[in-house]
Amino acid sequence: MTQSPPAVGELPMTRPPGCPFDPAEELTRLRRERPLVRMRYPDGHLGWLVTSHALVRSVLADPRFSTRAEIAHSPFPGAAALMEFPPAAPGMFLQMDAPEHTRYRRMLTGKFTVRRMRRLAEHVEKVATEQLDHMERMGPPVDLVRAYAQPVPALMICELLGVPYADRELFRDTATTANDPDATQDELDRAMAGSVGYLRDLVRAKRAEPTDDLLGDLATTGLTDEELVNIAILLMGAGLETTSSMLALGTFALLGRPEQLDAWRADGDLTDGAVEELLRYLTITPFLGRAALEDVELGGEVVRAGEMVTLAVHAADRDPARFADPDDLDLRRSAVGHLAFGHGIHQCLGQQLARVEMRVAFPALFRRFPTLRLAVPPEEVPLNHSQISGVLRLPVTWDGA
Template identity: 60%
Template sequence: MSPTPPPAPLPMARRAGRPFDPPEELARLRAEHPISPMAYPDGHVGWLVTGHALVRAVLADPRFSHRSELTHIPLPGAGVGQRPPSAPPGQFTAMDPPEHTRYRHLLTGQFTVRRMRGLTGRIEAITAEHLEAMERHGPPVDLVEAFALPIPGLVICELLGVPVAERGRFQRDMTLLLSLDATPERKAAAYTAIQEFMGDLVRAKRADPTDDLLGGLAASGDLTDEELANIGGTLMGAGFETTANMIALGAWALMSHPDRLAALRADPGLGDQAVEELLRYLSIIPVTVRTALEDVELGGRLVKAGQSVTVSVPAANRDPAHFPDPDTLDLRRVTAGHVAFGHGVHQCLGQQLARVEMRVGLRALFDRFPGLRLAVPPEEVPLRTDMLIYGVHRLPVTWDPA
């Protein structure tokens, strides 16, 4: 093991003209120091893990906690100037077992592979409606606003039982929460607005049960109003922001690799494999954080109790030790072991839904518009480097009308 380098901030600068690639510094660190000291914005000195094997080890090790109140935030602007509070009841993504296990058990049956694939017909219908609207509008359009955002947004609204008319309101508040530039006051106001909205919705479902996920949980009596409201907000936010950005960025990646796009269009059986490769290749979740509950030896370094460990999802998914030629988009690649959805007990609950939405959405998009292409030079596409979830703010596209 080479000498330990001095603590440095999380690498965030992406190479100009390479919108699909993670920051170059991550590759250097992964090769030389797959676990290296990291300086956090609040002054904490913890660790950054970039090697695939070490990332999976951290995410699967119960000695590393996901509790929010123990976490030091690695991204500038992501916090509110202080350590995060303890997770409120129901916000299971920021808890450890056994609290996390209880909530996860209640929800796992709602997101099975079978049930998510059973939604395929409805997802296909929603997708077709938006493609028809795009065709009626004519080129150019913003693919984010016209296609990538509304499809997962409508699906998660229907699944949870959230009025579709409220999607725009929720989306605006969630965008503020995910912004690295919004003031703490604006973020606090957005969080309060989401809590109040979900609280009102839960009380309405208690009074008049509905045949949807939140309605079923409300009728079960297993959860308090506060728990159910926080679960609803968590699932709603996770259910469309991540998938929307994967659809938009995935479409751009395919347009930028016409030979891969041609292979996908020629082979209907390639859809699932292509989705996994896009998830690996693009890795829109830049980091996740764990905190050591005790001293842990990791990759030849001693992580002390209380130190936060930031794991780089893009670096792990581009590790040549696990994925040969990792910087190449290869739709026939064996992608087993990618960590785009995390790993361990906190692996993404809605991953099967995201897979179906991506597979259906991307195939239908390019079947309807085989000549789809950017309507602006690539350098003019606004990237979400100012957000917790990477992607594009807008994606102007055009095609040759029939």
């Protein structure tokens, strides 16, 4: 079986004009015509690009594809694409394969219990209400990203990790800066150093006096301080920017589709399905990467050992072979089977917490401000389409101030 010649010179990332939620038109074309093609990476590596739901799901489920950073090639342009990365540090299990990944994953999965998620759901309601009270006091217009979309998941990470109440405002501000695409490199470095230093102190405190939270539970295991700090950093990074982006980008999408938003307001039973449909429609982590550990037959081609495969997850979640009328946002759709949280052994560990946050935060926002609308024309909303899709700012207003 012969391999096809290069078909894509770079990763297609440019969204269609006026369609900020849709994948690049080139990805749509490739999914239709040839869902597995060769792609040239910025460092010169010749790998693959996958665009169909079936093939993306197949790669994510296959242990012959690795997430290890030291054998990966970045598809994104920029200086980072030319860097070589070391093996994952202890605790950074997202960049590990089995059995190392399995050890950490098994230990953490048991901490995301139904009881803990139920307790966190009650706290989401409290946090959302407090942030909406603050928004109302500020009066319109406000930037929904800063006023709501970022604080809610940041404060929930505090609750999950067991950050003391007295420290939560400082921790929230530091964590938010560390995930701010507008921050300068100096600000990012200071925020990251501050977060790491704080988490080291927090781990030592949990060791001395374990508490009923995730980090307190983990502190009683055989994990080292370095492992605990790195796990906390992973949870902070994965749980803040993604959920924040979903809340802001999801609101932006819904404000442009008032008939969908009105249907949700009129029928609270839509909430669970509406959240899943927003996850599918937006798929805010548009690309994932895997490296082949051995030769793998995939989609009629052979991916050789060492070759990188970039998965266009957002294109896969718009695959008409899996979802009817996939480019329509339909809150009554059954979006079961979407890949927004990934698939396989690396499927998002905190997905249930993310769902809880969205199931509470979206309806709470729309109930509090029934006349919520954009304060600027849609084309003036600054977008961020890179490794995580979102809006940099979302100016909104409402009546009755």
